[in-house]
Amino acid sequence: MKNKQHHKPIYFLSEALKFPTVEHANAEGLLAVGGDLSPERLILAYKSGIFPWFNEDSLILWWCPNPRMVLFPEKIKISKTMRKVIRSNQFTLTKNSCFTTVIEHCSKIQRKNQEGTWITNNIKSAYLKLHEMGIAHSYEVWENDRLVGGLYGIDLGHVFCGESMFSLVANASKFAFINLAQELHAKSYQLIDCQIYTSHLKSLGAEEIPRKVFIELLQS
Template sequence: MSLHLPQLDDDPLAPFPPVASALRRPDGLLAFGGDLSVARLANAYRQGIFPWYSQGQPILWWSPDPRTVFETATFALPRRFVRQLRRCDWQVRADTAFEAVVAACASAPRPGQDGTWITDAMQAAYAALHRVGLAHSVEVFAGDRLVGGIYGVAIGRMFFGESMFSEVSGGSKLALGALARQLHHWQMPLIDAQVGNPHLEALGATQWPRPRFAEAIAALVEQPLPVAGAWTQAFGVQPAATFA
């Protein structure tokens, strides 16, 4: 690691460096080391910091600038896709297959990437967050088959998206749309999408300067959780056709 990159203390409650001190190249790299404990991850997300590293590397912590976000009030699925949903028998649920969604995201091929950052250690860490009610998944089923999903971390009224996948074309798109609609209903205005790409931009993601993002989430994470624990019951079973 560079001498200019801070190493985190062994104490999971130790503070992170200020996000404004993150490197410009690579964009947003803030610190290394520490662990993936529930306490440290919760502390990180409250500040808009997330882990992202490959097998064999130390844990790397990031706060990129700009930040890619979706605004739940204005999120809209593409019209052509919406027309397809009128004849679709898929169903959307939440927190019924969290670990399966994370595993599917880990194994999904990514253009330009060799391997995955969702290592076994990362999967175990987010499973631990899920057990304490901080990590959640939205799942798309065709009958009993999981065909798409998304997972992330919810703190207060802020949702930090981590990854999504499609086993069948459109699966992740519907999961994202269902998540955005439900979060808007719960008065949760933002989905953090971390780092932008053409696919996210095509779905309506925008770029926020890091100071704007940090100010927004500082207020949102302090607000009470709209739903405590698992989202399964509050989310219900939502037929895909209701999004058409």
């Protein structure tokens, strides 16, 4: 018997500022198509557990996968290697000192099984607006005076939605992610949304949870 989830109708967004309920997503997690990248729509999306992910020549695609990859900040895994790196003072960390440069670096990272980048010029300008509103944040990793890694994401006040990270030298993005997790743990954040499973994120302590549980935590 064929999986009926694959045949769910695709929901096309209108100008109205709303999304279908996340249960309408298909088996791959695709929920809706179209709309725009206005700050209002992006904020509504993240608060609803939805994120945009699409190629340059595509319509805007909105996702809410099941299961969801998350990190509970207190569960961050720090390997022996990373403990040595942290103790060595090889890196220093800043926050929101060069958001545009971080997102630019993230857009240029070569990723396995991915043609081009999903961090298009439209995405960059949309998230820069969110940064100017104090909602999107960047974490920068420096070696001496050189930017060597970092990450950016959306801060909802109790959940941090990680978007992308980059490393120009070994362990730089891990250093940013560990510092982020420790900061959020100290602030009693519920979780870091990592969106989709990767072995790299798993090695840092992230895990998959049912979408229903993720939405409950997001809205608590």
